[in-house]
Amino acid sequence: MILTVTLNTALDITYRVRGLRPHTSHRVTEVTERPGGKGLNVARVLAALGHEVSVTGFTGGATGRALREQLAHVPGVVDALVPVDGATRRTIAVVDTASGDTTQLNEPGPQIAPHEWAAFQEAYEVLLRSSSAVALCGSLPPGVPVGAYAQLVRTARALAVPVLLDTSGEPLRRGIAARPDIVKPNADELAELTGAHDPAQASRDARRRGAHAVVASLGAEGLLARTPDGDWRAAPPRPVRGNPTGAGDSAVAGLLSGLVERLPWPERLSRAVALSAATVLSPVAGEFDRSAYDGLLGQVSVTRETTAA
Amino acid sequence: MILTVTLNTALDITYRVRGLRPHTSHRVTEVTERPGGKGLNVARVLAALGHEVSVTGFTGGATGRALREQLAHVPGVVDALVPVDGATRRTIAVVDTASGDTTQLNEPGPQIAPHEWAAFQEAYEVLLRSSSAVALCGSLPPGVPVGAYAQLVRTARALAVPVLLDTSGEPLRRGIAARPDIVKPNADELAELTGAHDPAQASRDARRRGAHAVVASLGAEGLLARTPDGDWRAAPPRPVRGNPTGAGDSAVAGLLSGLVERLPWPERLSRAVALSAATVLSPVAGEFDRSAYDGLLGQVSVTRETTAA
DSSP states (O other), X not given: OEEEEEEEOEEEEEEEESSOOTTSEEEOSEEEEEEESHHHHHHHHHHHTTOOEEEEEEEOHHHHHHHHHHHTTSTXXXXXXXXXXXXXXXXXXXXXXXXXXXXXXXXXXXXXXXXXXXXXXXXXXXXXXXXXXXXXXXXXXXXXXXXXXXXXXXXXXXXXXXXEEEOOHHHHHHHHTTOOSEEXXXXXXXXXXXXXXXXXXXXXXXXXXXXXXXXXXXXXXXXXXXXXXXXXXXXXXXXXXXXXXXXXXXXXXXXXXXXXXXXXXXXHHXXXXXXXXXXXXXXXXXXXXXXXXXXXXTTOEEEEEOOOO | OEEEEEEEOEEEEXXXXXXXXXXXXXXXXXXXXXXXXXXXXXXXXXXXXXXXXXXXXXXXXXXXXXXXXXXXXSTTEEEOOEXXXXXXXXXXXXXXXXXXXXXXEEOOOOOOOHHHHHHHHHHHHHHHTTOSEEEEESOOOTTSOTTHHHHHHHHHXXXXXXXXXXXXXXXXXXXXTTOOSEEOOBHHHHHHHHSOOSHHHHHHHHHHTTOSEEEEEOGGGOEEEEETTEEEEEEXXXXXXXXXXXXXXXXXXXXXXHHHTTOOHHHHHHHHHHHHHHXXXXXXXXXXXXXXHHHHHTTOEEEEEOOOO
């Protein structure tokens, strides 16, 4: 079983409105809801690829109940979420049907009490004992210590479970020092972490900070990987246009599934890039288009990089 | 017991954000939730005035459960809501803490099936038998016939229960023809109903359409009433500044409580204007400031109008 951790799960709500104008009133023409948070998105893609997946993290309140009810209908994903007193946050994506642009409103998430954080760590350790790999994804809810991911990385490493970390800011800075197997920052997160704006340089710096492998996502240009086995660039055969929501989470699912299947790095990267592009191409935000994925998989270009000084 | 009907109840959510800019991402700094929909607001004010109140209308889904849980903590309000399969809508008020302005996003509400509408009408008739008055408030959810309020007005009149109607558009046009005891349109709703933009003229026209009494809310200028006992204007002693959310619902509560207490019209109008102004002055949207109300009550000016041709 693969485990994904989403400490700050979310009920992702999408509104469609005709023309968003601040300081006026809008009638929402369409409402959709889905269980969200990066780790849940990763789990959905892993399940679609045929893997057994469990999701953990915090959930609570009426929004948490709604999330769990909806999660129960996602095939192949096992709910191992830990209940808390606070309410799971909502995120609202307001899609302007006139312009096609999206305005995002993200609630901060529930306040986590120290005993709830302790209860989570116990549940996490139990889950790890039957896990082949774990992904730690997204932001921390209020009350969880900023060094939380460092602690979760150490627990996974102590149990010899490969661990992928996908977060940003101080939680990434602290987490990377605990030596995760893979980190998957985007260009902005890399720059914030290292101070270097060139991804080639920044990804080398990030690896020196403790990650065994760094896979930087460079948007439409694909992925840049620095690993113990060598460095690669992987790119889709042509630029894809669409909704990038969830593309990074699909890449994480590709990397993680490749890891547990013991694929060599070039194949892991091909899969990650193809999944990511197939997610951008999907008409439904955060889902990947299966036939686009099948078509793209053989067309990803993976080139070995010779390490510069 | 006073009954208020809110066919399209809502979970009213308020977000505070620093500067709302379309097509960007925002971190919500504060989230508040309360049971909403006009009839629920009216009920809260009636309960605060010491009346026994029951609320009915439709509720469903995770949002409906959240609404009922929160309603259970409102003192003096009895939950007589009718469950439906669809989910209670959310309304999101995004308060820009930089400018103080509010952007509103309103979900349309659940689709009501014919058997649900029939079940509601039965429940309504049972509730009316122990009611001293009823207020019919707000918009209709999808699936409810546009003549719904006309039907509910007729049922109330057949049982000799005084009925106040506070809605707009076609539901108001149809409802007023069923001869409710009171309608409480604002200036825009009156103009839409009658085609007349002068409230003096429009309120006379509205009365001719079937309402026994028309109480037009004119914002900061107070109320203009055309009743079988005469016509009055009622205005606060000075303009009040603040958040007008719920001011109209507080006015409805004032009119309805005055009706069941058999107060003469000038006293009903004083109460409605004082409650309305005390709601604008309250720091919490939709609540009224009790001490402001007590202070304003004796200061409302009520002047008799001599009917023009």
